[in-house]
Amino acid sequence: MKHLDPDLSFETRSVRAGSMRSAFGEHSEAIFLTSSFVCDNAAQAAAVFSGDVEGFVYSRAGNPTNAMFEARLASLEGGEACISAASGMAAIQSTVMALAAAGDHLVVSTSVFGATVQLFTSILPRFGIETTWVPLTDPAAWAAAIRPNTKMLFLETPSNPLMEVADLPALSKVARAAGVPLVVDNCICTPALQRPLEQGADIVIHSATKYLDGQGRVLGGAVVGSKDFIDARLRPMMRTTGAVLSPFNAWVLLRGMETVSLRVLQQSANALALARLLEAHPQVERVYYPGCESHPQFELAARQQSAGGAVLSFSLRVDPDMLGSAGDAPTDTPAGGQAGVFLNRREARLREHAWRLIDACELVSITANLGDTRSTITHPATTTHGRITPAARAAAGIGQGLMRVAVGLEDPLDLYRDLQRGLPRPKPLA
Numbered sequence: 001m002k003h004l005d006p007d008l009s010f011e012t013r014s015v016r017a018g019s020m021r022s023a024f025g026e027h028s029e030a031i032f033l034t035s036s037f038v039c040d041n042a043a044q045a046a047a048v049f050s051g052d053v054e055g056f057v058y059s060r061a062g063n064p065t066n067a068m069f070e071a072r073l074a075s076l077e078g079g080e081a082c083i084s085a086a087s088g089m090a091a092i093q094s095t096v097m098a099l100a101a102a103g104d105h106l107v108v109s110t111s112v113f114g115a116t117v118q119l120f121t122s123i124l125p126r127f128g129i130e131t132t133w134v135p136l137t138d139p140a141a142w143a144a145a146i147r148p149n150t151k152m153l154f155l156e157t158p159s160n161p162l163m164e165v166a167d168l169p170a171l172s173k174v175a176r177a178a179g180v181p182l183v184v185d186n187c188i189c190t191p192a193l194q195r196p197l198e199q200g201a202d203i204v205i206h207s208a209t210k211y212l213d214g215q216g217r218v219l220g221g222a223v224v225g226s227k228d229f230i231d232a233r234l235r236p237m238m239r240t241t242g243a244v245l246s247p248f249n250a251w252v253l254l255r256g257m258e259t260v261s262l263r264v265l266q267q268s269a270n271a272l273a274l275a276r277l278l279e280a281h282p283q284v285e286r287v288y289y290p291g292c293e294s295h296p297q298f299e300l301a302a303r304q305q306s307a308g309g310a311v312l313s314f315s316l317r318v319d320p321d322m323l324g325s326a327g328d329a330p331t332d333t334p335a336g337g338q339a340g341v342f343l344n345r346r347e348a349r350l351r352e353h354a355w356r357l358i359d360a361c362e363l364v365s366i367t368a369n370l371g372d373t374r375s376t377i378t379h380p381a382t383t384t385h386g387r388i389t390p391a392a393r394a395a396a397g398i399g400q401g402l403m404r405v406a407v408g409l410e411d412p413l414d415l416y417r418d419l420q421r422g423l424p425r426p427k428p429l430a
């Protein structure tokens with residue numbers, strides 16, 4: 001593989017880093033859709049299998065298209081090495097398996113993606129791995145949660161869906177003092193806006209499904225870190241466990257990464273414009289977007305990220321008339337995520353209003369994915385975070401009135417008009 005000068009700019013490396021050419025001299029990177037690779041003779045096969053000679057043997061252990069994707073992402077994140085995975089969840093699960101074993105303990109932010117919560121609460125305890133949940137924005141709580149058997153600090157920043165921002169340099173000090181790796185899911189910002197390794201993180205995780213692809217086409221994941229962790233620990237493990245990326249998906253992701261900076265910057269600008277319009281609407285209670293001055297970590301986000309990102313959430317101002325006779329009285333609507341727990345009347349009305357707004361959208365797609373060039377809207381409490389318990393949802397601050405928009409490349413005014421269809425009409429002034 002031709003190694004590019006690391007001083008080349010991010011944009012140059014987005015289209016060039018990691019490229020390899022076969023004997024045919026193709027300009028566009030090739031897709032190596034092959035499960036295995038042929039050797040010249042038995043001795044060479046033995047040497048490649050044992051690792052004495054570099055080469056590809058079987059695509060579960062490595063594939064040239066995946067290697068190009070990995071080298072490009074490592075370059076963009078500023079990491080020594082990268083390994084691709086079948087999905088973002090495969091990347092998270094594999095990282096935990098490489099770092100922790102039965103009897104170990106992890107410290108994890110309460111503000112993480114729903115399936116990530118499920119992994120730490122429902123799956124890992126079965127393998128003897130315990131988790132302490134801490135608020136993303138309170139470094140003292142992270143320090144206090146560390147135990148002698150803690151093996152990893154894990155967070156997303158900004159978090160999905162509330163866009164809370166972690167103080168990475170502060171948390172990296174906590175991690176250093178404890179001798180524990182700080183693992184950051186950088187899916188929402190991508191390296192185009194934020195490079196956690198430069199701010200003291202040890203390992204970066206991606207759901208490449210999101211902005212690295214950028215067009216909602218394939219699932220993929222990746223882990224970036226030191227050669228020692230990725231190549232010596234994680235790669236041999238994933239070669240055996242098999243949660244690897246398809247070479248076809250790696251090729252799609254290589255195409256996606258060529259435009260990541262252009263897309264994510266423009267989508268962030270669109271998200272900021274939409275956030276400002278929503279903030280000015282009398283029926284919008286709160287907009288959660290780190291690019292807005294109203295965001296509690298606006299200044300931290302401005303230091304850590306080169307733009308706010310393309311995801312925002314908002315809730316409606318629900319005045320007593322809209323809530324009707326709502327209150328704490330229970331309804332028969334299941335809260336979701338735990339049998340026997342029901343919404344109260346207030347929560348049920350909030351859900352109703354949020355769903356009404358979502359259902360009125362004609363342009364914005366009702367889908368839980370994010371990272372697409374086309375804007376999407378979802379109700380996190382019943383979709384991305386619908387399977388976690390009501391208590392975990394409350395800890396993450398995800399109420400029934402919250403809606404998340406992942407802003408695409410459409411004109412933000414068109415998006416605003418579309419969302420306005422379902423916004424309750426302001427009450428006439430008396």
Ligand SMILES: Cc1ncc(COP(=O)(O)O)c(C=O)c1O
Nearest residue numbers: 087088089113160187207209220
């Ligand atoms: C922040 C974050 N991390 C991880 C994931 C999981 O990624 P995947 O769906 O590729 O497994 C998601 C999916 O939405 C996500 O939003």
